[in-house]
Amino acid sequence: MEARELTLRYGTKTAISKISLAILERQVTALIGPSGCGKSTFLRTLNRMNDLIPGTNHTGTILLDSMDIYDRSVDVVDLRRRVGMVFQKSNPFPKSIFENVAYGLRVGGMKDKNELNTRVEKSLRGAALWDEVKDRLNESALGLSGGQQQRLCIARAMAVEPEVLLMDEPASALDPIATAKIEELIHELKAQYTIAIVTHNMQQAARVSDRTAFFYMGELVECGPTEQIFTNPREKRTEDYVTGKFG
Amino acid sequence: MDRQAVMQQGLAETIPVPRLSPEARRRQLREKAIAGFITLMAFTGIAALVLILVFVAKEALALFTEAEARHEASLSKMFLPQVVRQNRPPAFVWQPVSGVPKVSMIPLFIGTLKTTAVSMLVAVPVGVFGALYAAEFAPRRLRELLKPVIELLAGIPSVVLGFFALMVMATFLQDTLGLNTRLNAVVAGLGLALAIVPVIFTVAEDSLTAVPRSYREASLALGATPWETAWKVVLPAAAPGILAACVLGFGRAIGETMIILMASGNAAIVSANLGDSVRSLSATIAAEMGEVVVGSTHYSLLFFIGVQLFLFTFVLNMLASTWTKRVVKKLTGSAS
Amino acid sequence: MTHASRRAVGLALTSLTGLAAFLMVAMLALILLDVIANGASHVTWTFLSQPPSDGMMGGGIFPAIIGTAALTLLMTLAVMPVGVLTAVYLHEYAPPNSRFARWVRVAVVNLAGVPSIVFGLFGLGFFILFVGKGMDRMLGHEELYWAQPGILWASLTLAVLTLPVVIVSTEEALRAVPMDHRTASLALGATQSQTLARVVLPGALPGILTGAVLAISRGAGEVAPILFTGAAYFLPDLPSRLNSQFMHLGYHTYVLATQSPDVEATRPLLYATVLVLLLLTFALNLVAVIIRTRTRRKAAGAH
Numbered sequence: 001m002e003a004r005e006l007t008l009r010y011g012t013k014t015a016i017s018k019i020s021l022a023i024l025e026r027q028v029t030a031l032i033g034p035s036g037c038g039k040s041t042f043l044r045t046l047n048r049m050n051d052l053i054p055g056t057n058h059t060g061t062i063l064l065d066s067m068d069i070y071d072r073s074v075d076v077v078d079l080r081r082r083v084g085m086v087f088q089k090s091n092p093f094p095k096s097i098f099e100n101v102a103y104g105l106r107v108g109g110m111k112d113k114n115e116l117n118t119r120v121e122k123s124l125r126g127a128a129l130w131d132e133v134k135d136r137l138n139e140s141a142l143g144l145s146g147g148q149q150q151r152l153c154i155a156r157a158m159a160v161e162p163e164v165l166l167m168d169e170p171a172s173a174l175d176p177i178a179t180a181k182i183e184e185l186i187h188e189l190k191a192q193y194t195i196a197i198v199t200h201n202m203q204q205a206a207r208v209s210d211r212t213a214f215f216y217m218g219e220l221v222e223c224g225p226t227e228q229i230f231t232n233p234r235e236k237r238t239e240d241y242v243t244g245k246f247g
Numbered sequence: 248m249d250r251q252a253v254m255q256q257g258l259a260e261t262i263p264v265p266r267l268s269p270e271a272r273r274r275q276l277r278e279k280a281i282a283g284f285i286t287l288m289a290f291t292g293i294a295a296l297v298l299i300l301v302f303v304a305k306e307a308l309a310l311f312t313e314a315e316a317r318h319e320a321s322l323s324k325m326f327l328p329q330v331v332r333q334n335r336p337p338a339f340v341w342q343p344v345s346g347v348p349k350v351s352m353i354p355l356f357i358g359t360l361k362t363t364a365v366s367m368l369v370a371v372p373v374g375v376f377g378a379l380y381a382a383e384f385a386p387r388r389l390r391e392l393l394k395p396v397i398e399l400l401a402g403i404p405s406v407v408l409g410f411f412a413l414m415v416m417a418t419f420l421q422d423t424l425g426l427n428t429r430l431n432a433v434v435a436g437l438g439l440a441l442a443i444v445p446v447i448f449t450v451a452e453d454s455l456t457a458v459p460r461s462y463r464e465a466s467l468a469l470g471a472t473p474w475e476t477a478w479k480v481v482l483p484a485a486a487p488g489i490l491a492a493c494v495l496g497f498g499r500a501i502g503e504t505m506i507i508l509m510a511s512g513n514a515a516i517v518s519a520n521l522g523d524s525v526r527s528l529s530a531t532i533a534a535e536m537g538e539v540v541v542g543s544t545h546y547s548l549l550f551f552i553g554v555q556l557f558l559f560t561f562v563l564n565m566l567a568s569t570w571t572k573r574v575v576k577k578l579t580g581s582a583s
Numbered sequence: 584m585t586h587a588s589r590r591a592v593g594l595a596l597t598s599l600t601g602l603a604a605f606l607m608v609a610m611l612a613l614i615l616l617d618v619i620a621n622g623a624s625h626v627t628w629t630f631l632s633q634p635p636s637d638g639m640m641g642g643g644i645f646p647a648i649i650g651t652a653a654l655t656l657l658m659t660l661a662v663m664p665v666g667v668l669t670a671v672y673l674h675e676y677a678p679p680n681s682r683f684a685r686w687v688r689v690a691v692v693n694l695a696g697v698p699s700i701v702f703g704l705f706g707l708g709f710f711i712l713f714v715g716k717g718m719d720r721m722l723g724h725e726e727l728y729w730a731q732p733g734i735l736w737a738s739l740t741l742a743v744l745t746l747p748v749v750i751v752s753t754e755e756a757l758r759a760v761p762m763d764h765r766t767a768s769l770a771l772g773a774t775q776s777q778t779l780a781r782v783v784l785p786g787a788l789p790g791i792l793t794g795a796v797l798a799i800s801r802g803a804g805e806v807a808p809i810l811f812t813g814a815a816y817f818l819p820d821l822p823s824r825l826n827s828q829f830m831h832l833g834y835h836t837y838v839l840a841t842q843s844p845d846v847e848a849t850r851p852l853l854y855a856t857v858l859v860l861l862l863l864t865f866a867l868n869l870v871a872v873i874i875r876t877r878t879r880r881k882a883a884g885a886h
Contacts, residue, residue: 049770054679075271081772091763093782104771107781153767160772274774281776282676289672289683291665292750293690295743299697302708376603384597385604393604395872400611402868404804405699406833407857410840411614414853441614444607474593495696502698504807505833509841529700529807536707536811553704557697564696568689 001046001083001164001194006060008045010053015041016218018060023164028186028195030209030226032202034241037215039198043166046196047083048076064164081108084162088169090149092141092156097124097133100141100152104160119159127155128185147178154185158193165189167197171204183208202242206230214238300557307550309542316544320350325548328353341515341526343535343545350548352555354515358432358525362507363500365436365521366443370500371493373440374447378492381448382455383477394452401445409509412438417510426522430512433521438506443496450495450567454488454574455481488574491567498563502556504529528552618861622854630855634819639839640848644856649821650734650829651803651863654813657738658745658802663795665742666749667784673750674757675779695747699807706740706812707732733826737813744808745798752797756790757783759878789878793871800867804860806833832860 002022008015016038023029023046031039044050046062048069061068069079081104092100101120102110110116120137124130129151133144141152150170157165167186171179186208189195199205205212206226213223214235222229222238233239267275309316328337331349339353377397381390417434420426426433458481466476482489512524513534526534532549539546629643636642669687677684715730722728760783768778784791806814815828816838822829836856843849 047770049766052766052769073267075267075275077274077772077774078268078271080770085770087763087767087770089763091761091767093764093767094786103768103781104773107768107771107773107777156767156771278774278776285668285672285676286683288665288668289677289687292669292687292694292746295746296690296694296697298709299694299701299705299743302713303701303704306704306708306712373603373606376600377607380597380600380604384600393608396608396611398872399865399868400607402800402804402864403611403614404806404833404860404864406804406806406836407614407618407861410836410853410857411617413840414850415617441610444610448607472590472593474597475589478596498696502696502700504698504700505837509837529698532700532704533807533810536703541712550704550708553701557701560696560698560701561693564693567696568692 001062001064001196003042003046003062004060006042006045006058006062008041008050008056008058011055014218015056016045016215019220021213021220021223023194023196024211025194026190026192027210028190028197028208030205030212031196031198031215032200032205032212032241033215033221035200038218039213039215040168042215043168043196043198044085046164046166047080047085049085051076081160082162083164083166084157084160085166086150086153086157086168086170088172090146090153090173092144092149092152094140094142096138097141097144097152098137101156101159103156108160123155123159124152126158126189127151128181128188129155145178147174147181150174150178150182151185154182154189158189162193164194164196167195169198169200172200179204202230202244214241216241300554303550303553303557307547307554309547310544310551316547319348319544320548324350325352339517341531343548344538348545350544352528352552354517355526355528355531355552357517358507358511358515359501359527359529361432361521361525362435362439362511362527363497365433366439366500367493367497369437369440370444370447370496374444374492374496375451375489377444378448378451378455379477379482381452383481384473397445397448400441401449403441405442405503405505406509408438408441409506411441412506412510424522428512428522428524430510430524431522432511432525435507435511435525435527436521438510439500439503442503442506443499446499447492447496450492450571451485451489454485454492454571457488457574457578458484459578484578485574487570487577491570491574494563494567494570498560498567501563502529502560504533508533528556532556615861618854618858621851622856622858625851625855626858630852631859635817635852639817639843640845640852644830644832644835644852644859646819646821647830647832647835647856648859650814650818651832653822654734654738654741654809654829654831655799655803657734658741659795659799661739661742662745662749662798662802663791666746666794666798667753667791669746670750670753670757671779671784674754675775675783691747691750694743695751697744699744699805700810702740702744702808703810703812705743706736706808710736710739711812729826731826732811732813732828733824734813734822734829735825737809737829740808740812741802741805744805745802748798748801749794752794753787753791756787756794759790760786789874793874793878796867796871796874800864800871803867804833804864806831806837809834832856832863836860 004020006019007017019042031043033039041050045058050056058070062070064082067074093103098120101123102116105116105119121130124133129148132148141149144152171182174182183204186195186197197208209226211224212226212229214221214229216237222233222235229238230242233242310320311317328339329349329351330337331340339351340349341351341354342349381393385393412434413430416437417429420434421429462480462484463476466480471479507527508530511527511530513526513530514524515526516523532552535545536549539549631643631648632645633643634646635644673684673687711730711732715736718729719727764782764786765778768782773781809831813828814831814834818828818830836853839849839853839856
């Protein structure tokens with residue numbers, strides 16, 4: 001998945017400008033930068049969640065499998081089934097754990113009970129949550145802890161088997177132990193998924209990602225292998241940021 | 248340079264994309280149909296309001312189009328004094344069912360105004376002061392009790408309030424005030440007050456609580472007493488909302504039917520005495536529509552009264568909503 | 584003025600506001616006590632299960648209870664879909680700053696202020712004389728069938744009257760559903776209508792129910808709109824068809840209170856009828872209040 005010369009405006013205010021960035025397959029790409037730099041906005045354009053905000057318009061293209069996702073021939077519903085998203089604040093539905101995970105499958109038209117069961121179990125195992133919840137699948141998801149809720153949201157996103165998983169600061173609201181679990185999970189997921197993760201936590205970016213993109217003031221300053229970005233950045237601004245001089 | 252190279256890693260040429268899949272197209276069509284249906288449903292509210300005006304006006308139209316009706320109930324006969332009996336000064340008389348129908352609406356207007364005036368005189372102070380108490384002075388517990396109680400009062404059907412005015416208040420007032428007629432403008436007005444106090448209270452309380460806490464704190468910090476703060480700072484800040492509350496109450500009072508029908512005595516008397524029986528616009532429709540011949544002049548007249556009631560309350564509502572918006576705008580600094 | 588006297592004046596006026604609040608509560612209590620004291624002893628099983636007899640001076644109010652129930656049921660069936668979908672349009676579908684949505688809001692606010700007697704005229708002029716007549720002509724009824732007062736027309740009239748109640752409470756309920764739930768659903772590849780049906784409406788259900796209950800309570804008590812659209816003075820038979828006339832608790836109250844040949848004889852019947860009507864509307868209001876406070880508390884607890 002990649003963006004080419006992507007510019008996005010809210011009304012007349014430019015949120016991100018001329019971003020060209022590839023999210024490589026089966027790798028974790030971390031988007032870092034100070035708050036308001038456009039990294040979340042960029043992430044949200046990748047599955048067109050920004051469509052929901054009135055007054056946005058964009059130029060440039062985003063390609064998924066060489067198809068422009070803003071092309072008229074792409075249905076946004078299909079796109080979002082292929083590009084899943086996990087949000088900053090865990091947002092399970094006030095339904096049972098099972099129904100939360102099965103949600104994407106059900107709206108996609110899956111009715112077969114056995115198939116649903118299999119997929120739900122698979123997703124929950126994938127999100128390393130199965131052992132904790134297998135005895136209370138029919139209880140409300142709101143009874144889970146914050147970290148469990150976030151992993152449930154990851155399981156929910158994985159259930160529809162998307163190709164790309166977008167994560168918008170998935171661990172920012174969690175305690176260190178829950179965060180560690182999420183990071184471990186991300187590490188395991190990249191065997192199957194292409195992942196883009198927004199984080200304001202540079203240690204986290206360094207720990208989980210293969211590649212890192214540094215955003216500043218709506219522009220992409222630098223992008224490269226994570227190790228290089230953190231140890232040997234090309235740009236002065238990147239260096240200042242990763243060494244903690246601002247941000 | 249290196250950056251450029253890295254970026255090119257994942258690049259692939261744009262190839263001509265296939266058309267929207269049939270499934271996606273069906274889905275989009277369905278979504279469009281659903282959105283269209285919902286929008287259509289939303290049209291009902293507008294349609295209802297327009298249809299009310301159109302169909303009530305339609306039945307009244309004969310007054311202006313048919314010669315006989317125009318003669319029998321011309322605008323001057325409705326609104327100007329008429330010679331009713333030989334050798335008497337011209338007067339306003341509502342007697343639509345008689346040898347020579349007398350169709351002056353002035354007695355009905357007077358009746359409506361009298362009952363409304365009585366009810367407003369009582370309901371505005373009680374409603375606004377009650378709201379002030381709830382918003383400014385009441386302990387939290389009491390306020391939380393007060394609001395549902397007022398909601399219950401608002402939930403009493405007007406026919407029950409009419410019954411109460413008729414059975415209890417009328418007797419009580421006749422005994423204490425020594426009025427000649429048992430059912431009169433005062434009884435009906437007080438019964439009406441029971442119906443509009445909750446309206447005034449609710450809207451006034453809403454706009455009082457919308458006043459930011461900082462206003463109060465600033466005033467109290469300057470040494471003003473709680474009363475002075477409430478009266479000189481909070482109340483003026485919420486003034487448009489209070490005004491809206493009163494206007495809404497006024498609109499309700501003009502249009503309210505059952506209470507007046509039951510407790511006003513229903514005699515179309517032109518006088519300034521609040522102790523006389525009165526006949527209001529709304530009660531006239533309710534009382535006479537049952538016996539009227541469809542299509543007759545009298546029938547059209549009743550619908551014409553309906554048109555007038557509709558227009559009065561429409562104007563009052565528009566005023567009230569403008570003022571409510573103003574209070575929001577003033578206090579939040581944004582138009583919404 | 585000294586500070587002490589300012590305080591004293593303030594205190595006096597403050598107690599005056601307390602008095603106003605007390606007065607409202609006292610009036611409610613007075614009405615309730617009067618109705619209960621005079622009516623409770625007469626509300627018996629016979630009273631609830633028998634039609635009126637002896638020229639309305641005896642018997643019970645069974646047909647009026649059933650008539651009121653049937654009327655409000657039909658009304659609810661008519662008003663809920665329209666009201667809920669209108670609110671859904673306003674809150675979920677309308678584009679921001681939509682002029683149409685603004686018009687709808689203005690119309691709803693004004694609809695709420697139209698006097699109930701005008702709704703009665705509307706019901707007569709529109710439903711009976713226009714729609715009903717048109718239906719009779721189209722369906723080939725020689726005699727009046729639809730073009731006469733009946734329970735269908737009365738309930739539709741009340742549905743129009745209660746439409747604003749439903750719209751306002753539904754919109755409030757929709758506002759209480761967290762935006763997060765909508766985004767989560769859409770991000771999972773649900774369409775807007777699926778999000779609505781599976782996430783938004785279930786989340787708003789308690790608020791929608793509150794609206795329904797409030798509408799029923801309002802509709803059950805209104806008399807003016809049904810005066811000429813279907814309420815009957817005396818009709819021991821229960822409404823059996825959509826064009827049947829019907830007895831109604833509120834209308835029955837009006838009739839007993841104003842048109843009784845012997846006021847003293849009907850007084851207990853009248854009080855008992857009012858008590859039943861009041862109990863009905865209060866029970867409904869109470870249910871609405873309970874649902875609402877419970878959901879508000881829940882919503883507050885979730886954040």
